Amino acid sequence: MDSYIDIRLLPDPEFAQNQLMNALFAKLHRALAQQRTYDIGVSFPRMQAKPHTLGDRLRLHGTAQALQALMTLDWLSGMRDHTSVADLQAVPARTQYRVVRRVQNKSNPERLRRRLAKRHGLTEEQARERIPDTMKSRLLDLPFVTLRSQSTGQNFRLFVEQGELLEQPHSGAFSAYGLSNAATVPWF
Template sequence: MDHYLDIRVLPDPEFSQSDLLNAVFAKLHRQLGQKTQGKVGVSFPRFEKRLGDVLRLHGSRHDLEVLLTDNWLQGLKDYTQSTALQAVPELVQYRTVSRVQAKSAHNKRKRSIAKGWLSEAEAWQQIPEGQQKRLTLPFVQLRSLSNGNRLRVYIEHGPLLDKPSDGVFSAYGLSRTATIPWF
């Protein structure tokens, strides 16, 4: 993780910042799954209650160059501005950037029945619809390529750390164990 590049979503009168960030992230997700095999991470350096207008890609110079060989931002160039590959500054901290998923009441019931822990009637009684935990984290919204459904990928930036931690990144560029440099 010695290099990075930023992709900034530009203001546009027709599309919201979050819609454009969702589109960039969806295109990136398809590339990460095909090209980088868990070696490139992402972060959102301007996140607060929302993810902000910058998507930062972290990796080795080689892995980021491989990712950039295809023109995957085609169609979004008028809406984004990318920096050149840059070396990570020397004095940085580290953090994980991970996906958080809330288990829906439907999925909890389904699993409890499948595992034999509860009958269907017991599951409906013990796991009511309103039990689902609502997440307040920022998210990107994508459309599933397999079934066409919309899904939210909730993103949590972990605590700042002084030392990096190795690990593998998902096809979303997220990891519970691998850290990215934070600056």
Template sequence: MESYQEIRVLPDPEFGTELLMAALFAKLHRALGQHAAGKIGVSFPHYAKKPGNVIRLHSTTAMLNVLSQTSWLKGLNDHVDITEIRDVPAGAKHCCFSRVQVKSSAERLRRRSVKKGWLSEEEAPVHIPESKSQTTQLPFIQVKSLSTGESFRLFIRRGVLQPDPVEGAFGAYGLSAVATVPWF
């Protein structure tokens, strides 16, 4: 991960930052799957209670050039500012940005279990009590599944800072529970 490129969502009076970030992330998801599967990682330099308005792409200069030569940002060009490809600063730390899947409400789990035929309507409340509900305060991006068309929250966790990089593949969202990206 010697190189990076930043994409900043610009303020817009008609569209909120979260909506534009969701659109940007959806386009990035498609582009990574088509042009750079597993080879580009993402980070969020303003990560806090929200992911922020900047996505940083990390990879080799060659791979970032391959992605930038496609028209993956078509339709969002007026809403984002994209930097040139730059070298990662010397001495940068490293961390993982990973997806966290929350098993949300017990009611939703019951409905799914009944629909899939795993449990009957009578068994579901017994086997899936309210205590099975999970919540999280992690930052998220609202995304829409390309396969099912359903919207969901993609929760993102930033891992602990590490002095050395860890190699590995990135998922279709540019996230990994193992591979690190530079953090600076």
């Protein structure tokens, strides 16, 4: 990862910043999934824990070649009036690194019941007996984007966690969301 591109959301009186980030991130995800690109990572340089926000900046990380190939696609159509896209830049020489990963809430009782029923051939009632509604759902205390599932059509929250700062990079693949549980992105 020797290069990056910053995409800044512009203030808009009609759309909240989180709505624009949701739309931008959804477009990026579709482009990465369509191209089957797993060598581009993302970070959110202006992410805040309190209040929960990913901020107004999406940073794309990768090789110059991978980022140029992505930017030749028309994936930003419909967002050009809402964004300012910086030129491709080299990562600064002195930088730290961090993992930017997706965190999933694994304690939603309804989702756990559906999964249990599907995996073990149980009826909805049997699954409800094994996993009652009284099971507390653990709410994640992280910033997120709201996306629409292409397969189910349902909205879901994709929670993002930026890990601890590291002195050395770790290589690995990124998901079609530009996130990874092991690979780092430069942090500066």
